[in-house]
Amino acid sequence: MHEQTKYLKSCLVIASGNVGKIYEFRRLLADFPLTIHGQPEGLHVEETGNTFLENARLKALAVANATGKCSLADDSGLSVDHLAGAPGVHSARYASTDEGRISRLLREMETCKNRSAHFSSAICIASPNNEILLEVEGRCEGLITNKPRGSKGFGYDPIFEVLDTGLTFAEMGIEKKQLLSHRGRAFALLKPGLTNLLQL
Template identity: 45%
Template structure:
């Protein structure tokens, strides 16, 4: 079976990509399937740069084609922060609660109408055989005054979706996967994927 590597150690994230690749005859592998895979440093200044760094490094390492993503929270009143630093906003060690608390603290004096934000996701598809492609997707929301909901991770409990009347963490998986930034990026990727796969198979 043909394989694609998803440059992540997050099984849940990989599962989201399976529905895209399985119908096209591809088995989805992750970095958990490769002992000693390089831990690529995310030194880019944009989500796209980080996704490309990861995808190209892993594609070069294993000689296969790779999909990588980088995503995070952009808050308008914070001049776009936490942005590419979303996972480590409160310090080098990843801590969802501390990151969320820092954002809420910084927005304490900001009125609700000015707490606009978006989740943003960049995807990069890289191969040793062809040029890397990138796509992106986002979802708009507001930063709530306090965390609500148990279903999400990261900033989901404070990311309020006005049209749903709920935070992202109050949605079930099916609802979230229908509207999330990653889902929106995947929809764009799907439109470009067949062409990429055809070139990939032509280069074998």
């Protein structure tokens, strides 16, 4: 076992203050013998990366250093073809609330016929000793709807219809969303590496 993985034996800190995201990772990690915590309240990490993976690394390393425990960070976002990939890494900063972000995006897409988009998720696990233990990326293709649909999920979920399903993320049950989502797909790639790290 690698020296750094001893930190994983007790706890994994999710590098996020987003309650919805922490909940999703708690469910995704339910089969692993790990105690899951959210990052300390008031901790803020500047997301200065140009890609989702760069931001995931920044967050995982910063939270691992702050807590002295291994940290898992996810940086994810929505990229819209018509908007040349925007909001992309700025997805969370597109407006100050989920409702504001959705309203702004729908306004900018109002007369657009090409509504293709995709969600990306980069996941990184870092140790408190500045080492990247695992990193993966997942992607989910879809379309931007004309108006919000569904009441589940968070963020852009009500306006992102997953390709070939006819459903937005906000209309899906958690199990289906975990299977199809960018985060679920990234986690499927992460799972074998995490299993190996924990020697399960």
